[in-house]
Structure formats: C-alpha cells, structure tokens
Amino acid sequence: MTEHLTIGAFARRTGLSLKALRRYDESGLLVPDAVDERTGYRYYSPAQVNRARQISLLRRVEMPLAQIADLLATSDPVAASETLLGWWAEQERLLTHRRGTVDYLLDQWRRAPEEPFQVEVRSAPERTLATITSRVLQADLVATLVENVHRLREHLTASEAVVTEEWWAIYHGVVSPDSDGPLEVCVPFEGLVPPVGRIAIRIEEGRTEAYAPISAAQCSYPRILHAYDAVTDWVRRHGEPTGPPREVYRVPWPEDPTAYVADIALPYREAPW
Amino acid sequence: MTEHLTIGAFARRTGLSLKALRRYDESGLLVPDAVDERTGYRYYSPAQVNRARQISLLRRVEMPLAQIADLLATSDPVAASETLLGWWAEQERLLTHRRGTVDYLLDQWRRAPEEPFQVEVRSAPERTLATITSRVLQADLVATLVENVHRLREHLTASEAVVTEEWWAIYHGVVSPDSDGPLEVCVPFEGLVPPVGRIAIRIEEGRTEAYAPISAAQCSYPRILHAYDAVTDWVRRHGEPTGPPREVYRVPWPEDPTAYVADIALPYREAPW
DNA sequence: CTTGACCTTCCCCGTGGGGGAAGCACCAGA
DNA sequence: TCTGGTGCTTCCCCCACGGGGAAGGTCAAG
Structure with a gap:
C-alpha cells in the first residue's frame, strides 16, 4: 500500500x-x-x-x-467546517442578490410599459440634521436604516429636540453587494443637540430637488430601481444633478402596499441651456 | 440630446x-x-x-x-425573458447541487468517525435483464429511476414475465451536474420478452461483487457517496474493479429511514497478489 | 527491440477584465 | 498662443484555472 x-x-x-x-x-x-x-x-x-x-x-x-x-x-475540522460554511453562506447571499437583479431585468422586459413615475420638483429648505454615516452592503441595508433612525431619534428626543416623522437616507455611494456606500441616515430636528459617538450634527443647505413618490410595493429592491431611473432621467433632461440621491421617508410605514411611503429625490440645478 | x-x-x-x-x-x-x-x-x-x-x-x-x-x-422581450429565466433556473440548479457537495464535505469533517459500512462479497448469477439506458444529469436522477423501473415492469408484466421486487441501476458514467452517465436501469426477469422502443433485453454474466448495504437515510446524495467510497476502497484493497458500480434495490422503499433499502455493489476480481 | 501508452515541458487559447506606461487630444486659462 | 491638466488612445503584462496540442523523453509488455 x-x-x-x-x-x-x-x-x-x-x-x-x-x-x-x-x-x-x-x-x-x-x-x-x-x-x-x-x-x-x-x-x-x-x-x-x-x-x-x-x-x-x-x-x-x-x-x-x-x-x-x-x-x-486548517488542522481543526470544526474550524474548517465553519470556514466552509461561512464561505458557502456568502455564495448563497450572492445568489439571492443576483436573483433581485434578474427580477429587475425581467420587470423591464415583461411589463414594458411600467407605470410611469410622477417626477415633481420642490424646494427643500435648509435644515439641521442629526446623521449617522456608515458603509453598508446591500444585504444589511434595511437593518441599518431601521437601527440608525432609531438611534438618532432616541438621542434627539433625549436631548429634547423637536422631531417629526420625516427622515432620509443619502446614498453617497452605490449600495450593492460589491459596493458599500457610504450611506448617511439623516433625521432633521429643531433645537440644540450635541453630537455623540457616531452621531454627527450638521446643517444641510437648501436645494432644489426632483423627486418621485413611491409606494411601499415599489420601495423594495429591485423595483425601486425604476424610480431611481425615472428621477435620474428626468434630471438629465432638465439640468444636472448637484449631489447624491436620497430616499425621503415622510410618513410611518403604511399597511397598504400601494400607499405612498417615500420619495426618491435628487438635488439638481437647471441646465443653462 | x-x-x-x-x-x-x-x-x-x-x-x-x-x-x-x-x-x-x-x-x-x-x-x-x-x-x-x-x-x-x-x-x-x-x-x-x-x-x-x-x-x-x-x-x-x-x-x-x-x-x-x-x-x-433577441428582439421579442417575451422570448428574451424566457431565455433569461431559463439561464437563471440553471444557475439555481447548480447552486443546489453544490450545496450537496458542501454538505458531503462537512459530513466528512464534522462526524469524522462516520459509521463504517459493512462491505460483503457475494456471487451474482447470470440473469436476463430488461434495461433502459439514458443519459441523465444528477437533478433528474430520481425521476428517471422511478419512471424507467415503472416502464420496464409494465412491459415485463404485460409480456407475462416473472419479476420480483429486485432491480438495479448501473452507472456506466458519473452522474453529476457536469456529467450525464450513461445510466442503465435494469429489471431482471424469467421468461421470454421482446425488446420494444428503448427497452433492451440482454444477458448479464455472473460475477463476483463487493457490496455495502445502506439505509434509506444513507441513500440520498451526498451521504450515499460515503458508501461508494467504502466499497471502492475495499475493492482497491482486495483486488480491482471489473465493471461500473451499481445500486441494487431488493425491497420496497421502507417507511423507516434507518431500514435497509439497497446495496452499493461493485463487480471485482481478486488481486493476483 | 519495438511499440504503444505514458510522462515531461512549452506555448497558445479562452474569459473578463485590472494596472499601468507611453504617447496624443482636448479645453480652459493666462 | 502657450501651457497645464485631464482625458483618450494603444500596448503589454497580470490574475485564476485550466484546455488543447506539439515536441520529445520514458516505461513496460510482447
């Protein structure tokens, strides 16, 4: 032998x-x-x-x-098993995300006349914001949004600031499985609040922004991409973007999936043409 | 623009x-x-x-x-959608199969002392067989086995041949996602039966084979690979294989997953050493 | 000894790009 | 009109993970 x-x-x-x-x-x-x-x-x-x-x-x-x-x-079989399992979980995660991308493409082809988005323009005033900026991959996006809004609200109410339902998330970079933001979660408020930990306090300038209201059903990946497309196209036709896009949530999450839940907004400047 | x-x-x-x-x-x-x-x-x-x-x-x-x-x-969006969907289904199928392979590896590491298989030797007599040979990928394996055994039994009983519970599948080639056999499903019988369609009638020579009995729980992929490993190793230690391996089913599928359901068998010749 | 099977290295091919060098092209400001 | 800086071009090498095949050396059985 x-x-x-x-x-x-x-x-x-x-x-x-x-x-x-x-x-x-x-x-x-x-x-x-x-x-x-x-x-x-x-x-x-x-x-x-x-x-x-x-x-x-x-x-x-x-x-x-x-x-x-x-x-x-790895000599330890338990450690090796865990490594393999972790790697495999990542593969499954990748597949799940890709399925979303495939769905988006199918969406585009199947119901070609996707219901059009209403793109409107509004002037947003200067606001004081409490924000948390983090790098996050697509898989952890929702959890990060929920958690950070919660932490910001807790801090603001503890500081006796005046807050509303309104908050938004600014996508300084693309959030996808390959790219992790940065993502800035913002809660506007009135009052005097100190920064603490990862919570920053800053002024956001007033701006003009184009926006498309979306329903809860349209808010999930990949359908939400259609709304981004619509706003981006509109801005390109009427001027040029002046900053990163954002999702503005102005009401509590509704029961009805067809009810308004958020705006996809993009600051822009009118074209000189 | x-x-x-x-x-x-x-x-x-x-x-x-x-x-x-x-x-x-x-x-x-x-x-x-x-x-x-x-x-x-x-x-x-x-x-x-x-x-x-x-x-x-x-x-x-x-x-x-x-x-x-x-x-x-592809100009037709419906056809394009179907192509994309088909391709995607294939990706998911691949992932599913790979999960099985990963499970097998984890099996090997986790419960390192996998319960050993009893490898026995028996002499199998010459038999007359009705067989269907097909090329099949791992995903369609079980369906193919069930369907072909059913078709063979129907033909044999219609021809008034004497059949028993016993049947087997000979793996002339590896059945995996990358390789599609060939796979020959065999039902032995007594009597005089004509071939028809894809059903062939042939004599199988007597042979000596090493085999390992397995339970229903051990019969599913990837655990079944352990049984193949055991038989192949045994044969390599005692001689050399003289033909492709087979799965021999001799009883109806039992309720109890720990009950005997089949043998993994490999024809072999004793070493001259 | 011959022959066929088996082994060696070597190079090119593919896919889907990334990194970077060397060299033009373009446009705005001085 | 010159001069940057940035943007564009081609070119070559690099990565993983092999497949295919050429040219040539080796092994073992008849």
Whole structure:
C-alpha cells in the first residue's frame, strides 16, 4: 500500500485532470510525494488521495485555489467546517442578490410599459440634521436604516429636540453587494443637540430637488430601481444633478402596499441651456 | 440630446469601466455610435445607455458576454425573458447541487468517525435483464429511476414475465451536474420478452461483487457517496474493479429511514497478489 | 527491440477584465 | 498662443484555472 501512483493513475482515482494536478504541484497545493529527478516523473502516494478528492470537491463548488489551500491548512475540522460554511453562506447571499437583479431585468422586459413615475420638483429648505454615516452592503441595508433612525431619534428626543416623522437616507455611494456606500441616515430636528459617538450634527443647505413618490410595493429592491431611473432621467433632461440621491421617508410605514411611503429625490440645478 | 458622450462620460452613466467598454467595442457587443478616424476617440450616443445598463446588470449576475450578446439580439422581450429565466433556473440548479457537495464535505469533517459500512462479497448469477439506458444529469436522477423501473415492469408484466421486487441501476458514467452517465436501469426477469422502443433485453454474466448495504437515510446524495467510497476502497484493497458500480434495490422503499433499502455493489476480481 | 501508452515541458487559447506606461487630444486659462 | 491638466488612445503584462496540442523523453509488455 505504500506504492507510488503515477500522475495518470492518481488522476483517475481522484477525478482531477492531469493539467490540474500539474498546476496544483506548481502552486504547492498538492505536491507529489516524490519526483524522479532524472525524468521529472511525478509519483503520488495513496495517502494523498484523500486530500486530492477534497480539492476536487471544493473546486467543483468553485472555491478559489487560494481559499482551498487555506481551508485545508486548517488542522481543526470544526474550524474548517465553519470556514466552509461561512464561505458557502456568502455564495448563497450572492445568489439571492443576483436573483433581485434578474427580477429587475425581467420587470423591464415583461411589463414594458411600467407605470410611469410622477417626477415633481420642490424646494427643500435648509435644515439641521442629526446623521449617522456608515458603509453598508446591500444585504444589511434595511437593518441599518431601521437601527440608525432609531438611534438618532432616541438621542434627539433625549436631548429634547423637536422631531417629526420625516427622515432620509443619502446614498453617497452605490449600495450593492460589491459596493458599500457610504450611506448617511439623516433625521432633521429643531433645537440644540450635541453630537455623540457616531452621531454627527450638521446643517444641510437648501436645494432644489426632483423627486418621485413611491409606494411601499415599489420601495423594495429591485423595483425601486425604476424610480431611481425615472428621477435620474428626468434630471438629465432638465439640468444636472448637484449631489447624491436620497430616499425621503415622510410618513410611518403604511399597511397598504400601494400607499405612498417615500420619495426618491435628487438635488439638481437647471441646465443653462 | 443627440450629443455624443465620450467614453468616460458614458462609463459614468452606465456603471461600466473604461476597460470593459473598450472590450465590448472590440467584441462587437457594444460598438460606439461613432469613432473619430483620426484620433480613435470613441463617441457613444445617449440612446446606447439603455443597452449598456442591461449589459452591466447581466454581467453583475455573471452571465457570459456571449450569452448576453445572444440575449440582447433577441428582439421579442417575451422570448428574451424566457431565455433569461431559463439561464437563471440553471444557475439555481447548480447552486443546489453544490450545496450537496458542501454538505458531503462537512459530513466528512464534522462526524469524522462516520459509521463504517459493512462491505460483503457475494456471487451474482447470470440473469436476463430488461434495461433502459439514458443519459441523465444528477437533478433528474430520481425521476428517471422511478419512471424507467415503472416502464420496464409494465412491459415485463404485460409480456407475462416473472419479476420480483429486485432491480438495479448501473452507472456506466458519473452522474453529476457536469456529467450525464450513461445510466442503465435494469429489471431482471424469467421468461421470454421482446425488446420494444428503448427497452433492451440482454444477458448479464455472473460475477463476483463487493457490496455495502445502506439505509434509506444513507441513500440520498451526498451521504450515499460515503458508501461508494467504502466499497471502492475495499475493492482497491482486495483486488480491482471489473465493471461500473451499481445500486441494487431488493425491497420496497421502507417507511423507516434507518431500514435497509439497497446495496452499493461493485463487480471485482481478486488481486493476483 | 519495438511499440504503444505514458510522462515531461512549452506555448497558445479562452474569459473578463485590472494596472499601468507611453504617447496624443482636448479645453480652459493666462 | 502657450501651457497645464485631464482625458483618450494603444500596448503589454497580470490574475485564476485550466484546455488543447506539439515536441520529445520514458516505461513496460510482447
């Protein structure tokens, strides 16, 4: 049982190709037990079959070689299991997000005449805001919004400021699985409030903004992208944006999914043309 | 609005990188509206933004460029939707199968001392078989088994042959998401039966086979791989395989998941050593 | 000894880009 | 009109993860 296997025999036993085995040798992931110095022939030991099969399986689920190396370097099987599980959870998360993107594309094609969005213009006054800025991936977006609004409201009411239902989120960067903002959650108020921890207090200048009201049903990804598209297109036709887009929530979340829940707003300046 | 956009402006509007845009130009997937012959500058039209954004979204879900080209060449949005949906279903199917592979690996690490399989040897007599051979991917495996056994039994009983509960499936090739057999479903019988349609009648020689009995719980992917491993290892230690492995079902499917349901069998010859 | 199967290295191919160098092109301000 | 700075061009090399195949050396059985 201590005999050596040639690369071909080893390939048949493990389900790996010759090309793959040579590459894994090169990269150090799976080095033959012995290499004939004269001929360069690779000889594998039967004891290596197990590792090779694990590599084969991990490649079948498309784990990168570098991560396979890390994983198999973990001696503790419990830790290895957790690493693998974590990686796999990430794969499932990615798939879930992609499903949303596919849905959006299907939306565009299927009901081609998507109900149009009313884009309006309004002048927003200067306001004093309490804000929390964070980098967040799409998966954690809703939780982050809810949590930060709650923290801001708690701080403001504890400071005896006057707050309303109104709040908004400014997307300084794209929030997607590949990109994490930054995202600034804002609650406007009246009063005198100190900053604390990650809560900043700042003045937001007055501005003109184009906005589209959306319903609760339209507010979830990916349908919300249609509203962004509509506002962005409108602004491009009438002028140019002067800042990042935002979602403005002005009422409590309604029961009725067709009821108004928020505005997608984009500050802009009219074109000189 | 009929102005041309430089590649940089177009990139910002569409979320595609300069590199990507140049590559899409090269490959014909997204050719600029105009190219200055003298300078080589690419100029895109605003009307191309839509196509570019679709490409961007499809790339985010990792659809290959060639398939994106096909998809966007489809003029009928209904047909395009169906193509996209079909492709997406395939992605989900792949993920489901990969989850099985991951589970198998976790199995190996977590309960390291997997209950060992009893590998026995038996001599199988020559039999007359009715068989259906088909190429099938892992996803359709169970349905194919059930359906083909049913068709074979129907034909045999209609021909007044004597059949028992026993049947088996011979895996002439690996059945996985990447590989589709061939798979031969066999029902042994006594009597005189003509072939019909895809049903073949053949003699199977007697042979010696190593086998491991498994329970219903062990029969589903990926746990069943452990049984295959056990038999294959045993055979390698005692001789060499003389044919493809099979799953032999000898009793009706039991209620109790821990009850015996099948054998994983591998014909083999004793080693000359 | 021959022959066929098996092994070696080497290079090019693919996909979908990223990084960066070298060299023009464009536009605004002085 | 010159001069930046920015933007655009091509070109080449790089990544992962191999597949395909050429050219040539090796092994083992008949």
